């Protein structure tokens with residue numbers, strides 16, 4: 001079975017483990033982005049390695065094409081320019097086998113392109129990077145794509161003797177090692193599957209395209225230059241873009257420059273990489289993404305840092321409000337919910353998971369249940385003859401009256417040809433629930449940090 005495993009199933013398996021630390025852990029703890037090592041042994045390593053190579057090839061082809069298309073335009077650096085918004089192309093990682101959204105960022109002077117995982121649950125933005133070449137490896141041509149910090153005139157490492165390094169960045173896993181005061185402040189991220197990334201902190205310039213086809217530069221953005229990113233975790237992307245709520249997050253810094261907010265439109269998560277949308281800093285209106293009707297709910301900042309929390313009142317399925325204890329959603333207690341671009345599946349703590357699954361299963365009794373053992377996906381079925389219109393609609397109700405009604409395909413998800421699964425993962429109680437990126441697909445999302453509100457609306461992202 002492992003040998004003939006169809007691609008989409010593999011894809012789903014990859015993305016399942018992205019949420020694993022939420023399932024097992026506590027909100028607020030740095031979670032893992034991609035844990036491919038946790039794949040069920042059944043799928044076999046050989047196949048993984050093979051698909052990794054395909055994906056790496058696809059990335060480098062894409063990059064070469066981008067370089068040719070990239071013409072220089074003078075940077076517009078006028079901080080007072082009112083209606084400008086910065087945009088970064090964004091697409092689904094499905095082609096690379098990951099259930100994440102990838103965004104292209106230009107870093108350094110002159111700007112170099114990197115492809116990063118857009119993660120509202122991370123504060124640090126880091127990329128695979130070459131800072132200094134050492135010894136014999138210096139002259140050797142680099143096969144993997146990295147950010148060449150040694151070729152950027154704006155790259156400034158932070159000294160390890162600084163307070164920033166010693167105290168402020170301790171949350172970001174800075175190391176206390178400091179052989180000489182001006183040595184760069186370094187970090188060490190470790191993941192439970194054995195992968196790790198080591199690097200140095202730096203201030204760097206990032207460049208945004210503006211809607212008016214000009215460019216804007218943002219200086220002194222904290223970035224991580226990862227000289228090693230061991231493990232298979234970061235094959236699809238060069239690193240991570242930190243969009244979380246933190247003083248070190250690129251989102252917070254860029255939002256400060258572009259009107260206090262950022263937004264993204266998530267295309268269908270199974271879209272190929274040539275179907276793209278934008279991550280936008282500032283007003284989305286100029287970017288001209290059509291959104292059916294934006295609804296707003298309170299964005300609760302600062303309670304579960306660096307995550308974006310929301311006040312949920314309940315979940316209904318087919319207009320029936322499910323019996324979920326209020327404490328499950330209580331941000332001041334031990335529950336609560338967050339909206340996260342870096343988590344694929346929607347994670348519900350047990351007291352919410354059970355009633356949601358039970359209500360949805362009712363409508364699927366006519367389909368043959370399949371015993372597939374696909375990670376945390378508990379309920380899968382043979383979807384021959386499936387019609388989404390017969391599934392009762394799930395609605396997430398917010399305390400302030402806003403309602404989020406995702407399309408059925410965002411919770412009855414494709415797992416393989418002819419196989420669909422209920423797209424929820426269970427998490428232990430107490431803990432936070434997570435609205436993952438599959439649930440957010442085909443919608444526009446605006447994180448308005450200035451007004452503490454989250455806007456959302458149905459959109460085809462074009």
Ligand SMILES: *[C@@H]1O[C@H](CO)[C@@H](O)[C@H](O)[C@H]1NC(C)=O
Pocket residue numbers: 078079080081
């Ligand atoms: C920057 O914006 C200010 C205020 O709008 C304007 O007076 C100034 O001319 C602008 N500078 C440039 C270089 O566009």
Ligand SMILES: *[C@@H]1O[C@H](CO)[C@@H](O)[C@H](O)[C@H]1NC(C)=O
Pocket residue numbers: 156157158159203220221
């Ligand atoms: C890095 O940028 C911060 C502002 O974001 C600034 O306070 C600090 O002095 C800069 N450090 C270096 C080494 O450039």
Ligand SMILES: *[C@@H]1O[C@H](CO)[C@@H](O)[C@H](O)[C@H]1NC(C)=O
Pocket residue numbers: 245246247305
């Ligand atoms: C950012 O820094 C300020 C002042 O240093 C502090 O008051 C604030 O709580 C910090 N914000 C976050 C999200 O850490």
Ligand SMILES: *[C@@H]1O[C@H](CO)[C@@H](O)[C@H](O)[C@H]1NC(C)=O
Pocket residue numbers: 272274275
């Ligand atoms: C994307 O690529 C596929 C072939 O790989 C093509 O059929 C499709 O039209 C492309 N879509 C867009 C929006 O360019």
Ligand SMILES: *[C@@H]1O[C@H](CO)[C@@H](O)[C@H](O)[C@H]1NC(C)=O
Pocket residue numbers: 288
């Ligand atoms: C924005 O969208 C409208 C309607 O789809 C279209 O007529 C207009 O040309 C678009 N503007 C830009 C700048 O793309």
Ligand SMILES: *[C@@H]1O[C@H](CO)[C@@H](O)[C@H](O)[C@H]1NC(C)=O
Pocket residue numbers: 382383384417418419
């Ligand atoms: C689903 O059922 C149909 C017939 O009812 C069968 O042909 C097909 O192979 C089944 N698919 C899976 C994935 O079990």
